[in-house]
Amino acid sequence: MGWLSDSPQLLILKDCLARRLLSCHVYPELRNLPESAQGEELELADFSAFLAQEVWPTLPPSFREASFETRSALPDDLDSVPLDSTPVSFVDTLVSYGITADAEGAQTLLRKVLAEYVSDACAAPPVWSSTRARECEICEREIPLTYHHLIPRATHAKALKKKWHPASMLNAVAWLCRPCHTVVHQIATNEELARSYHSVDLLLEREDIQRWGKYASKQRFGVRRG
Ligand SMILES: [Zn+2]
Ligand SMILES: [Zn+2]
Structure with missing residues (x-):
């Protein structure tokens, strides 16, 4: 996962995606992922890492740089942020694994993940x-x-x-x-x-x-x- 470790925010997004996928009842379907040599947990890690990487470059910079220090740069209403440029690979992957029914479902899932991501990424630093x-x-x-x-x-x-x-x-x-x-x-x-x-x-x-x-x-x- 070398490519992910360079951005703490990307890692947070990956974890939020993994949590959301785990909460999907269809997650067992992912057992059929092609490169499934090392157990379900790694598959979820790989799968969420792939999705995070696909969608990451299309997110507004204020999202990608979200942190406790930069939280004021984020829009008040996260739902107003346009997600028109959500990559086809992200949508198609979710649809083909039966996690969402269509593109609209994929966007809804992404919005939920992003809300969790923003809240995690902007959490006050631990004392x-x-x-x-x-x-x-x-x-x-x-x-x-x-x-x-x-x-x-x-x-x-x-x-x-x-x-x-x-x-x-x-x-x-x-x-x-x-x-x-x-x-x-x-x-x-x-x-x-x-x-x-x-x-x-x-x-x-x-x-x-x-x-x-x-x-x-x-x-x-x-x-x-x-
Ligand atoms: Zn020391
Ligand atoms: Zn010691």
């Missing part, structure tokens, strides 16, 4: 201090924690300019013990961290982090006495 964990988010030990900027500060200007992340995400933090924090900065440069490891989940997908976390979880903190 990061409230995300504080009691245990290190890598080794799960209850020991003194430091906070790690998932998008390192040194990369913030570039991250904004290149639209890697919306401004509201820049101060996302992970709560890590000192040893785990050090390891995170050893496995990747600041720019790699900002681009590819901007969540704890992404960090935990790495095998070296998993191995380290397993090791660290068994280590006692501090000097053993007595």
Whole structure:
């Protein structure tokens, strides 16, 4: 999914499409998708990614750049936004899988998805201090924690300019013990961290982090006495 990861907004749209498709009773039909080698969840991911990618370039820029900071640029009445340029591929795919009956149905579905997308994309940023964990988010030990900027500060200007992340995400933090924090900065440069490891989940997908976390979880903190 490399092509999707460059725009956080596109990922939000994909997730909204996936949620909407899951709520369609006809979703089991998608099991018949041609490239269905890896299970239903991946099919839904691929299917919603395809639809998101098809419709994305046709959306007004104010939609594509929707965020907490830019929400005033969006029209008050979302239903008034013309969707005349909805691509044929988007409509035909929905119709051919029996998800909607016709082009009108596809537009109705798209409007519902867009309303959810706008609400998700423009949600107020989380208060990061409230995300504080009691245990290190890598080794799960209850020991003194430091906070790690998932998008390192040194990369913030570039991250904004290149639209890697919306401004509201820049101060996302992970709560890590000192040893785990050090390891995170050893496995990747600041720019790699900002681009590819901007969540704890992404960090935990790495095998070296998993191995380290397993090791660290068994280590006692501090000097053993007595
Ligand atoms: Zn740790
Ligand atoms: Zn750090």
